[in-house]
Amino acid sequence: MSDSKKRHEALLYHAKPKPGKIEVIPTKKYATQHDLALAYSPGVAEPCLEIAKDKNNVYKYTAKGNLVAVISDGSAVLGLGDIGPNASKPVMEGKGLLFKIFADIDVFDIEVDATDVEHFISTVKAIAPTFGGINLEDIKAPEAFEIERRLKAELDIPVMHDDQHGTAIISAAALKNAIDITNKDFSKIQIVVNGAGAAAISCTRLYLKLGVKRENVVMCDSKGVIRKDRGNLSSQKAEFATDKDLNTLEEAMHNADVFIGLSKGDVVTPEMLVSMAKDPIVFAMANPVPEINYDLAIATRKDIIMATGRSDHPNQVNNVLGFPFIFRGALDVRATIINEEMKMAAVLALADLAKKSVPEQVNIVYDEVSLAYGKEYIIPKPFDPRLIYEIPPAIAKAAMDSGVALQPIKDWEVYREELMARSGSGSKEIRLLHNRAKSNRKRIVFAEADHLDVLKAAQRVQEDSIANVILLGRKEVILALKEEIGFTAEVPIIDPKTDQETARRERFGASYWKNRQRKGRTLSEATKLMRERNYFAAMMINEGEADALITGYSRPYPTVVKPILELIEKDKGITKIAACNLMLTKQGPLFLADTTININPSAKDLVKIAQMTANFVKMFGMKPNMAMVSFSNFGSSNAETSKKISEAVSYLHRHFPDTVVDGEIQADFALNPELLAKEFPFSKLNGKKVNVLIFPNLESANITYKLLKELNQAESIGPVILGLSQPVHILQLGASVDEMVNMAALAAVDAQEKEKREKNK
Numbered sequence: 004m005s006d007s008k009k010r011h012e013a014l015l016y017h018a019k020p021k022p023g024k025i026e027v028i029p030t031k032k033y034a035t036q037h038d039l040a041l042a043y044s045p046g047v048a049e050p051c052l053e054i055a056k057d058k059n060n061v062y063k064y065t066a067k068g069n070l071v072a073v074i075s076d077g078s079a080v081l082g083l084g085d086i087g088p089n090a091s092k093p094v095m096e097g098k099g100l101l102f103k104i105f106a107d108i109d110v111f112d113i114e115v116d117a118t119d120v121e122h123f124i125s126t127v128k129a130i131a132p133t134f135g136g137i138n139l140e141d142i143k144a145p146e147a148f149e150i151e152r153r154l155k156a157e158l159d160i161p162v163m164h165d166d167q168h169g170t171a172i173i174s175a176a177a178l179k180n181a182i183d184i185t186n187k188d189f190s191k192i193q194i195v196v197n198g199a200g201a202a203a204i205s206c207t208r209l210y211l212k213l214g215v216k217r218e219n220v221v222m223c224d225s226k227g228v229i230r231k232d233r234g235n236l237s238s239q240k241a242e243f244a245t246d247k248d249l250n251t252l253e254e255a256m257h258n259a260d261v262f263i264g265l266s267k268g269d270v271v272t273p274e275m276l277v278s279m280a281k282d283p284i285v286f287a288m289a290n291p292v293p294e295i296n297y298d299l300a301i302a303t304r305k306d307i308i309m310a311t312g313r314s315d316h317p318n319q320v321n322n323v324l325g326f327p328f329i330f331r332g333a334l335d336v337r338a339t340i341i342n343e344e345m346k347m348a349a350v351l352a353l354a355d356l357a358k359k360s361v362p363e364q365v366n367i368v369y370d371e372v373s374l375a376y377g378k379e380y381i382i383p384k385p386f387d388p389r390l391i392y393e394i395p396p397a398i399a400k401a402a403m404d405s406g407v408a409l410q411p412i413k414d415w416e417v418y419r420e421e422l423m424a425r426s427g428s429g430s431k432e433i434r435l436l437h438n439r440a441k442s443n444r445k446r447i448v449f450a451e452a453d454h455l456d457v458l459k460a461a462q463r464v465q466e467d468s469i470a471n472v473i474l475l476g477r478k479e480v481i482l483a484l485k486e487e488i489g490f491t492a493e494v495p496i497i498d499p500k501t502d503q504e505t506a507r508r509e510r511f512g513a514s515y516w517k518n519r520q521r522k523g524r525t526l527s528e529a530t531k532l533m534r535e536r537n538y539f540a541a542m543m544i545n546e547g548e549a550d551a552l553i554t555g556y557s558r559p560y561p562t563v564v565k566p567i568l569e570l571i572e573k574d575k576g577i578t579k580i581a582a583c584n585l586m587l588t589k590q591g592p593l594f595l596a597d598t599t600i601n602i603n604p605s606a607k608d609l610v611k612i613a614q615m616t617a618n619f620v621k622m623f624g625m626k627p628n629m630a631m632v633s634f635s636n637f638g639s640s641n642a643e644t645s646k647k648i649s650e651a652v653s654y655l656h657r658h659f660p661d662t663v664v665d666g667e668i669q670a671d672f673a674l675n676p677e678l679l680a681k682e683f684p685f686s687k688l689n690g691k692k693v694n695v696l697i698f699p700n701l702e703s704a705n706i707t708y709k710l711l712k713e714l715n716q717a718e719s720i721g722p723v724i725l726g727l728s729q730p731v732h733i734l735q736l737g738a739s740v741d742e743m744v745n746m747a748a749l750a751a752v753d754a755q756e757k758e759k760r761e762k763n764k
Contacts, residue, residue, distance in 0.1 A: 008489030017093055024096040025103070025110065030066070062135075062337065062410075066109060071136045071330055073098045074113045076123055079143035079166070079201075088114035091141060098140055098165075106327035106391060107425035108334065110138075120146050124153050131158050135334050138326065139164040144201040145237050161333040161341045167205035169322035172329070172346055173382065174263065174286055174310075175209045176353035177320060180381040181308045185282040187260055189214030193280070195255045196243070197294060198265035199224040204239045206263060212347060221245050221255045223266075228255055253278075260284060268292025273303040286310045288320050308378050317379035324383060325349055328390055331425075332398025335418070336408035348401035352394050356383045362624070369442060386435055392422040432585075432592050432623070433718065433745060440469045440751035445730075447747050448473045450540040450554035452496070453480040455488075457556050460743035462490040469744070470751045473549055475499065475536045499539035508533040511542035515570060537563060541570035544729045550758075551730035551750035556738055560599060563733050567724075577726040581612045583619055584708045584721035585749075590674075593711075594620055594627075594695045598704045599722040599733075609651035613664060613697050615725040620695060622756055629695040630673035630688060631666030632703075637683060638667075644699040656687075663691055670696065720745045723753075730754040 017024065032038045040046050050064035062068040077091030092114050099110030113130065117123035123146075127137065137160065139151055151164040163169075182189060194215060196207050199222055207220060222229045222243040228251065229236065231244040249255050256262065256275040264271065264287040271294045276283065283304060287293035290312040297316040300309050310318035329349050333341055361374040365387050374380050383390060396415060402408040412418050449461045453476030461472045462485075473495045474481050481496050497504065512530030515538070532538045536554075543549040555563045573580060581604075583596040596616040601608055613629055620627035631652055635645045648667035655664050665687045672679045673693045680689050698704035711717045719742065723732055730753040732746055 008491075011489070024093075025099045025112070059409075061132075067133065068135045068334060068337065069107075070109050070111065070134050071102060071138055071334075072113050072127075072130070072134045073102070073110050073138045073140050074115060074127055075140045076115050076117050076142055078141070078146070080141045085143065088116045095140060098138065101323055102138075102327050102330070105323060106331040106395075108327060108330055120149050120153075123150055124157075127154055128157060131160060134160060135337075136161040136330050137163075138330065139166075141166065142201075144204070145239055147201045148204075148239060155340055159339045161330065161338050163326070163329065163341045164201065165322060165326045167201045168209075168341075168346060169325045170202045170265070170288065170320065171205040171209040172325045172349045173320050173322060173353065174206055174288065175213060175350045176357075177286065177310050177318060177382040178210065178261070178284065179213060179350065179354045180357055180376070181261075181284045181310075184308065184376075184378060184381065185284065187282070187284075190216055192219060192260040193258060194220050194261040194263060195252070195259045196220060196222045196263045196265070197252055197270065198263075199229060199240050199243075200265065203263070203265040204242070206265065207243055209346065209350070210263075212343070213350075217243070218245075221247065221249060221259075223252050223255060225266075227251050262286065262294075264288050264294035266294060268294060269296070271295035271300075273299060276300060276303045276307070279304070282306045282308070284308045286320060288312045308381065310381065314385070318381050319385065320382065321385050323385050324353060324390065325394075328394035329398050331391070331422070332395035333402060335395060335410075336399045336402050336412060337410040338399075338402040339407045339409065342402075342405055342407060344405040345398050345401045345407075348397045349394060352397035353383060356387070356389060356393050357381055359389075362388065366624070369438070386438060391425060392419045395422055432587050433720075433748075435623075436720070436745065436748045436752060437467070437469055439755075440748040441467075443751075443755050444468060444470050445550035445751045445754040446471050446473055446548075447551045447553060447750055448475060448540045448543055448549045449747075450475045450536045450552060451556045452476045453484070454557055455484055456738075456740050457743065458484050458490065459488060460740045460747065461494075462488060462492075463740070463744045464747045465490075465492050465494060467744075469748050470551070473497065473543070475540055497539075499536050500534045504539075508539070511539065511546065514546065515542060532566075535566070537566045538570065541567055541731065544731060545570060550754040551732070551747075553732055553734065553743065553747055553750055555734035555736065556743065557736070559736055560733060564600075567727075567731050567733065571731050572728045573726050574728050577611070577615070579608055579611060580724055580726035581608075581615055582722035582724055583616050584719050585723070586708060586711050587718040587720070588711070588715065589717075591692070592623070592625070592694060593717075595704055595708045596695070596697055596725070597701060598698075598708050599701070600724070602701045604700070606647040606650035606654070609648065609697060609699075610654050612725075613651070613655060613662075613695075614659075616695055616697065617662065619723065619725055622752065625694065627663065627695050628688060628691040628693050629662070629664040629697055630668050630670075630693045631664065631697045631699075632670045632673055633667035633699055634669065635667055636669050636672060637686075648699055663687055664697075666697070667699075718742075718745070720749055723749060728757075730757060 031042060033042060054060045054064060073095045075091050075095055077088040078085045080086050080091045080094055095112035095114060099112050102108040102110045115123055115126050117126055142150060147164055154162045196203050211217060220243055228249045229240050229244045231246045236244060253275055257278045258280050260280045261284045266289055268289050269292060285300060285307055287295050293311045297309060297311055301307055310320050312320055358376045365384055366374055369384060399412055403411045447470040449457055449472055451457045452461055452474035461474060464470050465472045475497050478496050478498045509530055511533045516524055516526045516529035540552050544552050580600055581597040582599040583594055584598045586593045586595060594616055597612050604612060617627040631648045633645050633648050645667050652664060652666050655662050679686055712719045730750050732750045734743060734746060
């Protein structure tokens with residue numbers, strides 16, 4: 004993607020459909036005059052009076068306890084420098100988004116137009132009663148140190164400057180495990196820190212608490228080694244000035260055990276790595292270009308443990324592993340401060356989590372056979388679902404043990420369950436899906452690439468590294484559209500109707516005719532059909548010239564399904580295909596089947612649909628808990644639909660007792676655990692979170708998924724065809740660009756899974 008295209012896309016993302024990335028959503032009913040009278044005057048007076056009696060009641064009656072301020076003066080933004088408060092607002096909104104999606108913490112971003120420390124501090128103190136915590140962001144050093152110190156001392160809510168402490172905590176956890184793996188000793192290791200800003204100073208201070216000796220630290224800035232005999236040092240730099248006879252980074256690296264990079268890209272050479280001690284530990288955390296290229300580093304030293312700030316290499320030091328969960332734990336016990344004990348608790352919890360068995364869901368996301376503690380896994384992955392219920396309890400306990408928690412947790416199991424419930428987020432599933440697709444890029448054919456939206460989707464898929472795209476359609480139209488949207492990547496463009504494709508059409512036609520010659524097709528007819536893009540694209544899959552197919556944008560679903568069913572064989576043991584939609588709801592992923600194929604499935608069909616859907620759910624690393632839904636509950640009706648569901652469930656219970664499925668059951672009972680437990684304690688779904696709904700007919704399934712999509716704004720991936728031997732997926736007519744991109748990611752993952760099954764045969 005060209006720089007101008009990237010710029011345009013970034014600006015469009017922030018501007019449309021409404022400016023910004025966050026909004027305020029009411030949490031109470033407001034439909035009637037009665038509701039509004041409670042929300043505002045006169046009902047609002049009652050909680051006001053209670054808070055006036057005891058200010059601690061503000062946590063009981065308002066959102067303060069789950070509200071964090073992300074505050075900046077815009078003086079040290081990302082790699083942009085001092086761009087001021089207004090220009091920093093998109094970054095602060097982005098930080099708010101991360102707080103919400105990773106830890107369900109609400110955020111108001113506050114940009115302060117202050118040019119001196121006292122003005123900034125007084126402003127933050129004046130607005131502090133609004134918030135349960137304050138995250139300082141992108142404030143330049145040395146002012147950042149004084150601002151945080153004063154606010155921590157003068158406020159009674161948690162305050163943390165994430166630029167300092169976030170990187171420090173995550174890198175300290177990674178360093179602790181790297182030291183463990185290499186059998187080194189914190190008290191003896193020699194550390195070189197390149198960079199002397201707020202993050203570098205905070206990191207080094209935290210390493211000292213792990214046991215590093217101050218005299219064994221050499222810190223460098225842009226002028227070289229920070230020596231005691233250098234004049235005009237800030238108090239922070241003076242803290243780590245050395246009296247060793249060293250002047251340059253190259254000299255400092257000789258025999259060093261650890262290199263910590265918080266500076267700029269490509270400042271470390273292979274020769275410097277070679278000069279380091281045995282089993283060197285190198286954290287090159289400059290972003291996006293590390294201090295030394297990852298591949299170059301591991302090629303230079305086979306004994307190296309390497310970490311970067313990048314997501315495309317092992318051991319990513321990513322602040323999102325820390326700040327959402329640190330504030331989550333602090334807020335949940337109403338901590339008055341984020342102290343050293345809480346920061347160290349985060350270090351230890353993250354380090355310990357990396358040593359535990361990794362959930363299969365994480366292995367699947369990162370396309371690993373089995374992630375395990377070692378040189379390439381010293382820190383948890385950002386998408387690890389355990390972070391939300393492992394890290395906050397450690398923070399909360401440290402706050403309680405150190406005496407700064409005003410609302411101690413009494414039941415830790417209940418607390419963990421509450422944390423797990425907070426993690427239900429559809430967007431998380433999309434991130435996981437895209438990340439997994441990127442791990443092993445497949446070739447995806449877009450059969451209708453001469454439509455603008457389809458080409459936009461293909462562009463996103465290609466440029467986001469989700470897959471390698473192949474474009475089918477009128478070449479001159481595709482080329483013109485590519486130029487219009489700035490799609491500059493060189494990708495295959497095929498027009499099945501042109502003379503250039505004659506040989507391939509004849510080859511595809513012959514192969515197709517071989518399988519259909521006793522089913523009414525002639526060789527001439529078969530070859531002629533190859534001029535149609537869906538037939539041609541399906542044959543590309545069959546002949547191994549592509550890995551997956553996306554089609555259906557411009558034509559009705561039934562007309563697209565026909566050629567697919569003619570050309571693509573069913574999976575072994577499958578007699579009838581089905582379709583499933585993955586709905587990404589606020590309560591978590593919900594799989595609905597069958598949404599597009601079988602109009603009135605029999606009991607036998609429902610069994611197969613349930614089994615295929617269960618396998619599809621497992622592809623995401625989740626355990627399927629299936630409800631076969633109806634208008635009746637467990638035999639309360641003798642209607643034909645109720646009886647066939649009961650028969651299907653009975654068959655599954657007898658022959659597949661380990662399958663978690665039950666019905667027939669009404670949807671509200673299936674999705675409401677308390678209601679189910681009260682009325683039907685015998686159900687196999689008790690104690691389970693239902694994530695699959697199997698419907699008695701196409702009508703009910705299709706209506707339900709479209710209602711969810713339109714009324715609840717639940718994102719949908721699908722309909723995904725189940726039961727085919729090849730990754731072929733058909734869009735709904737007029738699908739959005741986002742829907743097509745998500746479907747492509749799913750098709751890529753489907754292709755990965757089918758490839759694995761073939762290898763394991």
